[in-house]
Amino acid sequence: MLRHQFEDASQQRESAVLGMWVFLATEIMFFGGLFAAYTAYRYQYGAGFAAASHHLNMLLGAANTAVLLTSSLTMALAVHAAQVGKKPAHIAGLLVLTMLLGCAFLGIKAVEYHDKFVHHLVPGASFVWEGTLTRQAEMFYYLYFAMTGLHAIHMLAGVGVVLVVAILAARGRYTPQYHNPLEITGLYWHFVDIIWVFLFPLLYLIA
Amino acid sequence: MTTSEPTMPPVHYLNCDYSIRSWLLTQDHKRIALLFLVSITVFFLLGSTYAGMIRTELLTPNGNVVSHQNYNKLFTMHGLIMIFFFLIPSIPTVLGNFLIPMMIGARDLAFPRLNLASWYVYTLGGIFTITAAVAGGVDTGWTFYTPYSSIYSHTNVTTMAVGVFITGFSSIFTGLNFIVTIHKMRAPGLTWFRLPLFVWAIYATSIIMVLGTPVIAITLAMVGLERVFHIGIFDPALGGDPLLFQHLFWFYSHPAVYIMILPSMGVVSELIACFSRNRIFGYKIVAFSSVAIAVVGFLVWGHHMFVSGQSAYAGLIFSFLSFLVAIPSAIKVFNWTATLYKGSISYDAPMLYALGFIGLFTIGGVTGLFLATLGMDVHVHDTYFVVAHFHYIMVGGAIMGYMGGLHFWWPKITGRLYPEQWARLAALVIFLGFNLTFFPQFILGYLGMPRRYHTYPAEFQVLNVMSSAGASILGVGYMLPLFYLLWSLRRGPIAGPNPWGAKGLEWLTPSPPPTENFEQTPVVTEEAYAYRPEENASG
Amino acid sequence: MKHWMGFPMFPEQASSVAGRVDALYFFLVAVSGVFAILIFGVITVFIVKYRRRPGKMAVASGHGHMWLELVWSVVPLALTMVMFFWGAKLFFTIYTAPPGAMDVFVVGKQWMWKFQHPEGQREINELHIPVGRPIKLTMISEDVIHDLFVPAFRVKNDVLPGRYTTMWFQATRKGDYRLFCAQYCGTEHSLMTGWVHVMDPPDYQNWLGGGAEAGPMHVIGGKLFDQLGCATCHKNDNTGRGPTLVGLFGSKVTLKSGQVMQADEDYIRDCITKPNARLLPNYEPIMPTFKGIISEEGLLQLIAYIKSLTPPQAAKTGSETK
Amino acid sequence: MDMNEQPPHTRKQSAEPPGHRYEEGDASFGALVKWGAGLAVTVAVVVVAMWTSFDYFAAPTEKFPAPSLMAGARAPYAGPKLQVHAPRDLKEWRTAEEAVLNGWAWVDPDKGIVRIPVGRAIELLAERGLPPKTEVGGTKP
């Protein structure tokens, strides 16, 4: 359905896609502030960060990376399915799969957060650290929770959007001619995945 | 002027629906522009009252009007409200929202619902700010420097930080909307180099709004986190570095000052062209300098930190780049001057504001060069010299541009003409009051009177009294347009589609324009500002 | 303060750099004046000469001339380069303390300045200095960011919590000059002011000798060094559990991580407050942290003591760091 | 045609094929990349130039006169004391007061006035009772 301010469907589609790319640029700058803080303190407190990173569960982190990469794959397949006119159930199925993988990611994250909570590694009054570089370790965990927390919020929003889009897809709303919402949701999802691809090495792999 | 007696179209975007719902849920970019006009005027009056109280207090060396902490709250709220709730939104959300679709021949912006969301987000942020102000205000300075803002201040810093955080998204939504609209929705034949320079300026501003605002959002979020959970990303006692905050804050806040000046530059280009009936001299150069200012503007933030403990090496780089960013501004001023050459110049109120802009922007700008000079900034940093610099370029520059634009497009927005003589008088009073208020502050600054001082040594009093006297004249000057523009809504003469005989697609529509702006999308065949049809270059 | 018809117009020049800062200032004012007059003049001529008159249409002025655009880009660029070089050169002069400058230690605290002379002289909001001698200030804050600003000397520098910042000046004229705090620091920011009293060297010596005092800084530092138990681990003959501190100040130290650091005031302060941040090879990190136990003044006195352990010619003041 | 005389609304839609109802031409990607690269290069040049010219700027211009020999002489010092360690000062003050309160000392050997510990003084007073006020001409309160 063509909105009144557009001349034709392709103009509307291009506008939607460009709009999402610009939005992703703002998200990059938004995460950028945290990445800048990370770089500043990693340069200053290299030793402390390395020591603190030991306590992160690399296995769970790697698992999460795999989960997200597969979810990007299923999302891409969903967008492709809409483009080539696959049946609504097919598209919706792929989207539900993407959503489930997203929830799996959040689940694993919750496990990790719980583990940090139990080990008193949450920055603030309750922070306990037996090594020599307490302050540096707390700074690492501050950044860990800030960056992965912000990412998790974006993941949560992503799961919500994919749910809505999956429902509309199931109702057959998306055809090869019109599937803008699906396409821009795909862009957003891939973005959130790429952010994690940066977070994982910076936080987990610096031991 | 059109020969026949101008008439108001029977149905237009204002009288097509009077219900509150039609205003509060409107998706018409013109109505959203008016919603913004009302909101930012409210905040301008609030910010000006704070300014008035500051100037009243500074009449005497010892602080006998308000307490120390209240004075600190005065300049903090004055700075915050004026910057985040008046000047940053002003031209983009009012003139930009109203004119961009019409100037490019479109029926509306690319995402009308996002545009309305931008106003609601702005208002929500405003409510947080008003709550913070009523609950006792904030005393950290508009710069929120840590560790004072994150640990030592006991005022409503968190509420204020949330308010500015939310309003930031209004800027992001507006910027995003403009970028997509200008790229994708131009009328046929309207290539990039036939666009009015106002559209170029708004495009450059939108780039900054979109790339800069998220950084201040995350920075203020971190300050909020530090206040709420007492964990120190900026707290030196816990290993945090207060300089990191300054870097993140100024990374946005310098580009933010270019958000404030670029739209005014766009307005001035339109006014100079129209009132001198001349093509803008060096159109492409002026267009590119807007974008150059926006891009290079991101690389100079360190010039606010020359004496903050930043390394001398960084100081060298930021000082050098600050001079580079000044060159496009210089080129613009020279091109505007050259446009007047062999023109046919009339002195209507918008033109007076445009000429006032060039004069005061030049003074504001060259004093920026003083501050960019390393050896000079050491002496004048955090003194009234800096206060004078940024008021000259923001109040003298940006507001002059905003006023000029408001008067120039007022007939198109309301269909009515404002009283010309009153407008010229107001422009003059503002110009005089302004100079009397802020020129003495240059001298005070070099004498060494520090900024944010509630009480000051007695020898500075004479200049401060002059400045306060100027402020009251300036206050009167600002009140005049408020009255006669409201008066013109009822009793102003009917304007007709093109009272100034200006070029631009927005003047093709009746005044006030219908909701959908154009029956059919116009086709553009000539260059911008083609006031002399005989050499109608292809462009 | 120079006055013109009763208006204060210009601050005194009371330091070695003041004259040069003012010279740069007049150059900048001149350049700005020239451009302002040039632009305002041309605009006035144009708006009068080309004012709108019936029948007089605007004449094509062309799209713009490349060479003209070039001229008014290159000329301002050249001028800005002059401003840049002159300003940068002056900046380094302002912030590079000459060797042999007299040390003064400054502690900024919410809303007062505490000055400490190496000889042990301590003052609040007042600083007595001899005329004609370069004075190097080593400054630190106990809470928020402050900024020591002496307009008559044309110098200022922020005072940070957790890190030393330095600045220097050489007073050239006797008299009393105001000092301000120039970085907003809270409620009584505008009261955090004081005076610099520039005196003739003999008067300064008398002032210095005016009354009994607990002893020069390095002596108090020595007492503190014993009191706090540093001496138990740091013996001058290097037989203690910690390294000898003789000759440490100003030397290059290689840490366990291989990183080489200059042992300046900041380094020593961090060793005392955050000992395990800088681990030394072949030493166990058994040094306790004294953070919160020793006040900023105490740290300055300990550092003065550790400095005094280094033979004079070996210690060189840190030049401007990159 | 001059825009002014053109009455509004009758602007005829030129015979543009329906497909072209908005401007397709957009900024060329190549130009943007070129400008971006140019900017990056200039910034790199500036950063390197500042690094190399750093030592030129840092070199002290005028030779400062060698510090005079007198500079090192440490004169005795005086002046108002600044409280460094409040608890320690308090402890010193208290010990001094205690000493006065409980110690034996000559106040004025010529007049034979001596200071005795307060405990002893209480005992003496208990024995002898308070001297009558008028007889000794008590000191002003």
Ligand code: HEA
């Ligand atoms: C609209 C807002 C605006 C604009 C456009 C500018 C423009 C500029 N500003 Fe300003 N500035 C502020 C608002 C603005 N500033 C604010 C709000 C602060 C203080 C924030 C705070 O601390 O609270 C500030 C502070 C500030 C500082 C920090 C001072 C300090 O705290 O110590 C510096 C230092 O370099 C600076 C420099 C400049 C420069 C070089 C320009 C240039 O872009 C100006 C270029 C313009 C010209 C040069 C004039 C036109 C040229 C000619 C007429 C030809 C002649 C020119 C040449 C010879 C080159 N500004």
Ligand code: HEA
């Ligand atoms: C968009 C930006 C904007 C605008 C439009 C203004 C407008 C004005 N500002 Fe500005 N100002 C800032 C942005 C702006 N300001 C910022 C960012 C700061 C720094 C904040 C900080 O340090 O954190 C600042 C700080 C600042 C100070 C320094 C305070 C200090 O450092 O202690 C002063 C002092 O005079 C001042 C004055 C004014 C005045 C008189 C106006 C006028 O243009 C407004 C119009 C004036 C009036 C409407 C006065 C009304 C008069 C009355 C109500 C009668 C009063 C009676 C007498 C005066 C006798 N402002």
Ligand code: CUA
């Ligand atoms: Cu200390 Cu302002």
Ligand SMILES: [Cu+2]
């Ligand atoms: Cu700036």
